[in-house]
Amino acid sequence: MPQNEHYQNDILYVMQPIRNLLLALGAWPTIKKERSVYQKAYNLLLICISYTLLFCDFVPSILYWFIEATSRIRLQMIPFLLYDFMSVGQYGIFIFRYNQLKRCLMHVEEDWENVLNVDARNIMLKSARIGKRLITICGIFMYSAVITFRTILPLFQGKIITDQNITIRHFSCPGYFFSLNVQVTPVYETIFIIQFVIGFIPVSIVTSACGLTAIFVEHACGQLKILISLMTTLVQKQWQKEHEVNTMLAEIVNHQMRVRNFLRLVQHTLQEVYILEIAVNTASLCILVYFMLVDWENRNIATVCTYCISITNVTIHTFLFCYTGEQLTSQAEKVAIASCELEWFRLPDKKARSIILLIRMSNAPSKISAGIFIDLSLKTFGNE
Template identity: 40%
Template sequence: MYANKHYENDIKYTMQLNRIIGRLLGVWPSMDTKSSNFKNLSRILHILTCYFLLACELIPTILYVIVIEKRPSVKLKLASSAMFTTTAVLKYSILVFTQNQIRNCLMRVRDDWQNVASPRARQFMIDKVRTARRLILLCGLFMYSAGLYFRTFVPLTKGKSINDRNITIRFLPCPSYFIYFDGQISPAYEIMFTMQFLSGFIKYTITVTICSLAALFAMHLCAQLEILMSLINDYVNESDEKKLTKRLATAVKYQTDMRTFFQLVQNTLGNTNLLEVMGCTLLVCLLGHNIITEWEDQDVIALFLYLVLLTSIGFNIFIFCFIGEQLSEEGEKLSLTVCTLAWYRLPDMNKARSLVLIIAMSNIPTKLKAGKFIDLSIKTFGDVVKTAVTYLNIIRRVME
C-alpha cells in the first residue's frame, strides 16, 4: 500500500462542505467513539430547536388551510408548502436516527484515504471529490437562492393589504393561523416572520445535506471502482510471477471492501432517497398546477416565484439521478473491463481461474436506489417528470 502522507488534508478537503452543512442541523456525527456530555447535550438541544422551528411553520399553515381558507384552489397552492415541510421533517428524522450509520460510512471514507493504493489511486479519488463538491455547491446555490427569494423578497414586495373588515394585513412567507395570539401585531409579526425564515433555511439545509452525503459517498464509490479496475489490469499485466498472488489479494480485498461499503451506503441513504424522489414528484406536480393558475390570473410575481421553486426542485432531483447514473456507469465500466481482460497473458491457468469470482462479483450492478425498488438514473428523472405531468393532468381535471 502507498503511504499517503497527505491523508489528513485529503480527508479535510473531502468532508469540508459536508461538515459545514451537517453542523448547521446538528446531525454531523462525531468521529470520536466517546463524546463529552456537553457535546451530546448541545447536539440534542440543536436538534430540538430545528424541530421546534419546523413545527412553528407546519402547524399554523395546516391550521390556516383547515380553519381559515375556504377556496379549494388556494388550499391546493398551500398544500405544496405543507408537503415540502412534512417531507423535510421526515428526512430530518431519518438523518437524526441514522447518525451511527453515517458515521460508519464516513469512517470508511477516512480509512480509504489513509490506506490509498497508489499515487494514481489518490488522484482518482481527488478528481471524484472535486465532482462531489461541485454538485454540492450547485445544489446549495439553487436551494438557497430560491428559498431567499421565497422567504424574503416575495412577502416584503407584497406590502400591506386591507381586507373586507378594513383590517390591515401584513404577509408572512407562509400564511398561518395562530390560535392564541394575533400574528399581525408587532412584535408578534416580526417574530413569526423571523421564525418562518429560519424554518425555511432549515428545510433547504436538510435537502442540501442529503444531497451532499449522496454526492460524497457515491463519488467515493466511483473512485473505488476506478481503482479496482486499475488493480485488476495491473494483475493481468504483471510480468513478475512472484507478485501475482499479492496483486490478486489486493484486488480481491478492494472489491470486497467496496461491495461492503456500497451496501452500507445503500442502507444509510435508501429511505432519504425514496422520500426525495416521491416528494419531488408531488411537488413538481403541485408547482406545475400553481404556475398554470398564476399564468391564467396574470400574477407575474407569483408566477416567477413558482418558476424559481420548480427549477430548484427539478434541478435537485436531477442531481440525485445524475449521481446514481455516474455510479451505475462506473459499475458497467468495471464489468466491461473484467470481461475483456487479457487473461491469456497470465503464466498458468490457475492464475486465470482466480479471476472467475472477481468477474462474477463485478457483474453485480452497482445502482444507487431510492428505497429498494427505484434506481436513481437519468431514466428515473424522466419517469419523475412524466409522473408529475400525469398527476398534474388529473388535478386539473378534478379542479375544473
C-alpha cells in the same frame, strides 16, 4: 502508520462542507472517538432547538390548512407542507441512523488513510472535487430559494386592503395563530423574521442529504476507478512468481468487496431519505405545474414567475440526486466492461481461470435506489 501522509488534509477537504451543516444541526457523528458528555448534551440541545423551530413553522401551517384555508389555498400549500414533512423525516433519519452514518464516514476515512499510491490519491481527489461541486450547486440553489421565498416574494406581493379598511400583509408561510393579531407592528415583523430564520433549517437538512449522497457515491466511483487500474495492472505486469499473482488477485477481490459493502451500507443508511426525496418532489412538481398553467391562463405573470422558480428549484434538486446515482451506475458499467476486456492470456495458465470469478463479480450491478422501488438514475429523472 497511514500510507497517505496527507490523509488528514484530504479528509478535511472532502468532508468540510457537509461537516459544517451537520455540526450546526447536531447530527455530525464523531469519527474514531466517543462523544463526551458535553458533546452529547450540546448536540441534544441543537436537535431540540432545530425540531422546536421546525414545528413552529409546520404546526401553524397545518392548523391554517385545516381551519381557515379555502380549497384552492389548501392545494397550493401541499408542496410547502410536504417539504416541511420531508425535512422533519430526513432529520430524524440522520439522528436515528447515527451509528450507520458514522460507519460510512469511517469507511471513507479509512480509504483515504490507506491510499495505495499517488495515482490512486489523484483519482480519489478528482472524484471528491465532483462531489464538492454537486454540494455547492445544491447549496446555492436551495439557499437562494429560501431567501427568495422567505423575504422577496412576500414583500413583492405588497399589501391588501379589505372592504373593512383592514390592511393585510403577507407572510412567506401562512399560519393560524389563534387570537393573536399578527398584522400589527411589531408582531408582524417578529413573525416575519422568525419564519425567515426557520427557513434555513429545512434547507440545511435537505442540502445535507444531497451532500452525503454526493460524498459517498463519488467516493465509491473513485474506488471503482482504482479497481479498474488494479485489474489492468494485473494482466499487463510481467509476473515472475505465482504467489505474486495470488497476492494481487486477493488485493483486487478485497478492494471490490470493500466497495460493494460500502455501497450496501450507504443504501441501508439513506434509502428512506431517497424515498422521501423522490415522492415529495414528484408530488410537488405535479401541483406546481398545474397552478402555473392555471395562472398563465389568467395572465398572473408575477405568480407564474414564482411557480417557475419553484419548479426550477425542485427539478434541479431531483436532478442532482439522479445524476449522482447515474455516475455510480455508469462507473460500475465501466468496471464490468474493463473486466471483460482483460487480456487474461498474459497470466500464468492456472491463474487465468481466476479471471472468470472476477468478471462475474464485476458484472453484478452497483447502484443506489429509493428503497427497492426506484433506482436513482437519469432514466428515473426523465420518467418523472
